[in-house]
Amino acid sequence: MGMDQRWEINSIGSMLSVMTSARHDPFARMLNVDLIAVLVAVLLPWSTSGVGIGMLVWLTALAATLELRPFLRSLQRPISALPIALVALAALGTLWSDASWGARLYALSPATKLLVLPFLFYHFERSTRGMWVFVAFLASCTLLTAMSWIVAIDPSLSLKAPDEPGGHGIFVKNYIAQSQEFVLCAVVLAFPIITLLRDGKVRQALLLTAVATNFILNMAFVVVSRTALVTLPVMLAVFAMAHLRWRTNALLFVAAVVLSALAWTASPQLQATTDKFARDYRIYKERNQPTSIGLRLEFWEKSLRFFAEAPVIGHGTGSTRGLFEAAATGPAVLAQGQVIGNPHNQTLNVAVQWGTIGVVILYAMWFFHFSLFRGEGLAAWIGLMVVLQNVFSSLFNSHLFDFHEGWMYVLGVGVAGGMVLRARSEAAESSGTVRP
Numbered sequence: 154m155g156m157d158q159r160w161e162i163n164s165i166g167s168m169l170s171v172m173t174s175a176r177h178d179p180f181a182r183m184l185n186v187d188l189i190a191v192l193v194a195v196l197l198p199w200s201t202s203g204v205g206i207g208m209l210v211w212l213t214a215l216a217a218t219l220e221l222r223p224f225l226r227s228l229q230r231p232i233s234a235l236p237i238a239l240v241a242l243a244a245l246g247t248l249w250s251d252a253s254w255g256a257r258l259y260a261l262s263p264a265t266k267l268l269v270l271p272f273l274f275y276h277f278e279r280s281t282r283g284m285w286v287f288v289a290f291l292a293s294c295t296l297l298t299a300m301s302w303i304v305a306i307d308p309s310l311s312l313k314a315p316d317e318p319g320g321h322g323i324f325v326k327n328y329i330a331q332s333q334e335f336v337l338c339a340v341v342l343a344f345p346i347i348t349l350l351r352d353g354k355v356r357q358a359l360l361l362t363a364v365a366t367n368f369i370l371n372m373a374f375v376v377v378s379r380t381a382l383v384t385l386p387v388m389l390a391v392f393a394m395a396h397l398r399w400r401t402n403a404l405l406f407v408a409a410v411v412l413s414a415l416a417w418t419a420s421p422q423l424q425a426t427t428d429k430f431a432r433d434y435r436i437y438k439e440r441n442q443p444t445s446i447g448l449r450l451e452f453w454e455k456s457l458r459f460f461a462e463a464p465v466i467g468h469g470t471g472s473t474r475g476l477f478e479a480a481a482t483g484p485a486v487l488a489q490g491q492v493i494g495n496p497h498n499q500t501l502n503v504a505v506q507w508g509t510i511g512v513v514i515l516y517a518m519w520f521f522h523f524s525l526f527r528g529e530g531l532a533a534w535i536g537l538m539v540v541l542q543n544v545f546s547s548l549f550n551s552h553l554f555d556f557h558e559g560w561m562y563v564l565g566v567g568v569a570g571g572m573v574l575r576a577r578s579e580a581a582e583s584s585g586t587v588r589p
Contacts, residue, residue: 186214187282190568194290197560198297198334199325204560208269215276224275232525232570233271235518239503240264242514243470246507250469260471260494260506263554266563273567274574283572286564287535291342294334295364298371300324301331305375322375329550330557332372332381337542337561339368340388344534384545388538449497449549455480456501460508467508476505495554499547502554515553519544522566525573532576536569 189211196203227233243264247257277283304311305322313323323331342365349358372381459468459476468476474494496502503511519540526536543552543562552558 182214182218183280184282186211186218186276187280187285189214190276190286190564191289194286194564195293197290197557197564198293198331201326201556204556208266208560212269212272215272219275224271227275227278228271230274231517231521233274235514235521236267236270239511239514239518240267242507242511246467246470246511248469249466250472250506252469252471252475256474256494257469257471260473263556263559266559267553269563270567270570273563274571277568277571278574278578280571281575283532283568283575286568287341290564291338291364294338295367297324297331298335298367301371301375322371326557328376329378329380331376332378333542333546333552333558333561335368335372336381336385336388337538337565339365340385340392341535341538343389343392344531348531380546380549383549384542387545388541391537391541448493452477452493452496453498453501456496456498456505460501460504463508465508466510467504467506470506473502473505495551497550499551499553502551522570525570528573528577530573530576532569532572536566536573539565539569 189207193204193207193211196207228237243261247254247261250257252260301322301324304324308321311323312325313327322328342361346358346361346365349355349361455477456473458480459473462468471494473496477493496505500512500515503515523537523540523544526533526540539562543558546552546558550558553562
């Protein structure tokens, strides 16, 4: 048994111990649910099976604290009803799909994690310890940066294959997932840094600045995904517009341009990543080779044709791979001959399988989750960045349905959403307003 597997088993054992420590104390039961969520957040950057099992343990622990009527009332809110509707559509989509039942159920599975969102909203609307989850995730990602620096120096310490593409500086998982984590942590930290500086708490602000800088430097000099290079400026721009004055924005923009130019000049890793954009496109157009960008263009073009063939309800759950197999032309070594079950775009992934109905539900869910976080406070800022990152990164991937990025969305939106709902409820009570 490997070291990482033993660590996962020990972590899951800790979750079970927390559950059984106080079965008859309501306060302790609530604390148990919170602590298990904290452990899941710690596991998320490192483990796949640990997160899956941990969430099952969390749901089991939550069942002991759940009050049925308030929970059912909470399901009427669009933020909870729309994720359920998307999963329900995916389940119904198995009925008109031509794929094998194995393929249908396999394609349905990634969407089911959205069913956890209503439970997270419900619990963290009652709990006062939601921020523990985010602090745990930040600490875990910070530890992961240390391991990334170490394996960049000594690749033999990595748990990944040394010749795996994008494996430089990767201890576990992959460079896309790692970049998603580091970008989210770095941008989210901008809010408390500015808040601390405005309150005159310079030491705490400098500490968080050092942590955020560590994430940025790791992406600049070790490894970064191209998706992260696209989403990071967008997320920073939203922060600047929401929280800084226009003169400060102008100065920061100039500073960002200068620092980016210096980082690109000093970092061979950044140069190789950015140069790969143009090189991949040129190789795809001139030689029909299956490069990353070329394949995405090929997948998107074919997916649009599939969508046009069944624009209302799509081809059904799990139908994507069969459609690409039928549309493949030429040998598999060429771009036109590639077969895939995921078009690397969340909208097209939904559109091909469930048509316009699925796309409307998807965008309505994103809209209501985004609207939930249009307010002040750290929890609202975290939730806003989680939704924004998922929406923009889903232009190039199906991140809502990918395991790691999908759970980042579910855990981030669910916990932050519950915290925001609790804050609004308390504000309404203090002002004497009756909440609907």
